[in-house]
Amino acid sequence: xxxxxxxxxxxxxxxxxxxxxxxxxxxxxxxxxxxxxxxxxxxxxxxxxxxxxxxxxxxxxxxxxxxxxxxxxxxxxxxxxxxxxxxxxxxxxxxxxxxxxxxxxxxxxxxxxxxx
Numbered sequence: 001x002x003x004x005x006x007x008x009x010x011x012x013x014x015x016x017x018x019x020x021x022x023x024x025x026x027x028x029x030x031x032x033x034x035x036x037x038x039x040x041x042x043x044x045x046x047x048x049x050x051x052x053x054x055x056x057x058x059x060x061x062x063x064x065x066x067x068x069x070x071x072x073x074x075x076x077x078x079x080x081x082x083x084x085x086x087x088x089x090x091x092x093x094x095x096x097x098x099x100x101x102x103x104x105x106x107x108x109x110x111x112x113x114x115x116x
Contacts, residue, residue, distance in 0.1 A: 004052060011053065017111045023053045023054065023057065024104045026046050026104075027050060027103050030097065031100045031101035034096065043087075047080045050072075051077055065110055068107075075103075
């Protein structure tokens with residue numbers, strides 16, 4: 001089994017709202033880890049993993065959530081594609097980190113986990 005396969009298998013055991021919570025947690029980690037200069041590889045991995053989380057979850061959520069996830073996934077792919085440039089630009093990195101934090105809050109609200 002590929003590394004992604006093992007992660008996917010574990011991730012898919014949870015119901016969609018829990019998966020969205022995991023995505024929100026990853027995005028919060030992107031925001032937090034971006035503050036530390038030694039975490040470039042970890043943040044890049046979190047961004048890539050978050051895009052996979054969206055791919056694996058989108059079909060299992062409501063029609064109102066799918067377009068939001070698609071927009072986020074496009075952003076993540078763009079971030080990952082220019083990560084070296086983003087990481088070397090402190091202003092751009094702060095902007096991306098703040099955006100990841102905003103996405104985290106939005107996804108967590110959409111998950112319904114805060115309503116419990």
